[in-house]
Amino acid sequence: MTEQLKTYFGNNFQTTPTEVEKLVSAFKEKSVKKNETLISKGEVCRYAYFVCKGSVRAYFIDDDGQEATRYIALENQFITTVHSFIAQTPTNEFIQATEQSELLQISYTDFKKLIEETTLAKDLYNKQLEVAYVTNHWRVESFLKMSAKQRYDFLIEVNPAIIQRLSNKIVASYLGITQESLSRLKVQK
């Protein structure tokens, strides 16, 4: 599993074997079952996770008790409740495994220390902030300019794995519509 993370760093950053070793050794393996919750609303988020296998989502619960999924991480992606992790303040989101998953987790304390010590950790931090920004930016755009049908079609196009592997319920909560509406969109295709 750590090999996978090493490869990821090698492919995505300008770095050295020493730095990679140092950073990777701060990650610990964690196996989670489907539906297992990693972080809950009200907690301070202590970990960031790298998905080696499986999938993990970040969601929150709105005033009507409905779940809304903000982000879904598949293999080779990081996931955390960004603001809570960075600022060490309570989060309003939940993080949950959507399939049986193999993860690598790093603690805030270790990560903070490594940011001071290695440029790789610093670069990772900046890149992840940027990725998170771009992801949300894109989602805002999609809500501003697309209908539910268009958002669904687009998701099939750019990230079919989400639709293939996750339940209708989760996909609907990610698209911002009800399950029933999603069921209908799939038919009227």
Place this chain on the structure above:
Amino acid sequence: MTEQLKTYFGNNFQTTPTEVEKLVSAFKEKSVKKNETLISKGEVCRYAYFVCKGSVRAYFIDDDGQEATRYIALENQFITTVHSFIAQTPTNEFIQATEQSELLQISYTDFKKLIEETTLAKDLYNKQLEVAYVTNHWRVESFLKMSAKQRYDFLIEVNPAIIQRLSNKIVASYLGITQESLSRLKVQK
């Protein structure tokens, strides 16, 4: 005008007068008329702007030719096309003054240099990325869990200036609805 930026840095960052002076002196004053365009789709974004007076928005044009407003900056806020500015790649957005405005602009070249030289510029960069992230994050949440009416009511609550100062057309494009729908929402209040 530079006084305003100095005050802003003093209030929001741990820094020294020397650093503030160095960073602020890289900004140049720019007066813009209402509706003046600062950056257009297809261009590489060379500047980030600090709004001293007035208001500026970032918007894009969807496939139907409709404008959709992603972000509105009022006094004492920064605005730029984040990804284009950071990565120096072409943007798909426009940046436009929504009122007669007094701005301070800094070039990418100068900013990049200052990030290496002063911790204030580095801190500003990180903080702006974080603010941008939180802003978009919040917008995603609002689309996932609120109706158009709820988004409007919420905007009145947290940022009434946007509704008071900007045209219906722009507010509607910011909420992701048509002008006509916005007109109706205001009545059925």
Place this chain on the structure above:
DNA sequence: GAAAAACATTGACAAATGATAAAAAATCAC
């Protein structure tokens, strides 16, 4: 492997929002 629970689909209807058009009001340009 059977019972229970969770999830997905479908139908009927309601509510929200969009599209189009026309009139009223506000703003702009000269």
Place this chain on the structure above:
DNA sequence: GTGATTTTTTATCATTTGTCAATGTTTTTC
């Protein structure tokens, strides 16, 4: 200031999406 342009409001109708309820299907649990 006045005519031209743009913006806002209002009305009607169409479309999209939500709600509720019933049923079928899949998954989980013991």
